[in-house]
Amino acid sequence: MxxxxxxxxxxxxxxxxxxxxxxxxxxxxxxxxxxxxxxxxxxxxxxxxxxxxxxxxAAPAQPAAPVAETTVPETAVSEDSKYITIKSPIIGTFYRKPSPDKPVFVEVGTEIKEGDVLCVIEAMKLFNEIESEVSGKIVKVLVDDSSPVEFDQPLFLVDPS
Structure with missing residues (x-):
């Protein structure tokens, strides 16, 4: 070999x-x-x-979630194009809070700057803080708390203005 x-x-x-x-x-x-x-x-x-x-x-397999196809109106796409999408850098479980008894890291409308922690993604028993690479305002949270996320999956929409 x-x-x-x-x-x-x-x-x-x-x-x-x-x-x-x-x-x-x-x-x-x-x-x-x-x-x-x-x-x-x-x-x-x-x-x-x-x-x-x-x-x-083999590690225990997680059941695959059914994927529903949806069509997005062109107006929604053009509105979202002015926003920056923050994507998941790893595969894991998305958490909005550092622990169950703590408040969420960011809400819709929160002003963020580079380096601010936005969420935590658990991968293989390690909790990885996901920090913002841009400054702006959170417009939308695209993932539910405690949901599995894939690599490069959109997590947040940020208005950079």
Whole structure:
């Protein structure tokens, strides 16, 4: 197994959501674990007599939410074009509050500046504060609290003026 194949395997495991994958072949043993801030890869040259074995411990799958197609009137699109869309930088669960007993980070109408915390996204038991990269006023919150979000999914609309 060459380096390029190992790199492709690491990318595949990272995208699959599996928490750990073990691959044992004739003279190579690879273990890939995800769940920390960086992927851990162990490659060992081990003399083995058994046939290739692949073990995979998959993370619990989340049920996919049904996607409803909606048509947006052109007037709404042209109105929204003057706003800046703040998108999710990661996959995870969107939270508007730092904890259940605290107030929300931002409401519609809140003035924000660069560096202000807008929300928290939980990914693999880590809570990531999402900070604003723009200054302006929150016009719309596009995601419900405690909802799963995808990478690059719009979270907020901001009026920069």
């Amino acid at each position: 060459d380096l390029k194949e190992i790199q492709n395997l690491i990318k595949f495991v990272a995208k699959s959501g599996a928490s750990e994958v073990k691959l044992e072949m004739d003279d190579v043993k690879i273990t890939i674990r995800t769940g920390s801030e960086s992927d851990t890869t162990i490659v060992q040259q081990v003399p083995m007599q058994a046939a290739p074995v692949i073990q995979q411990q």
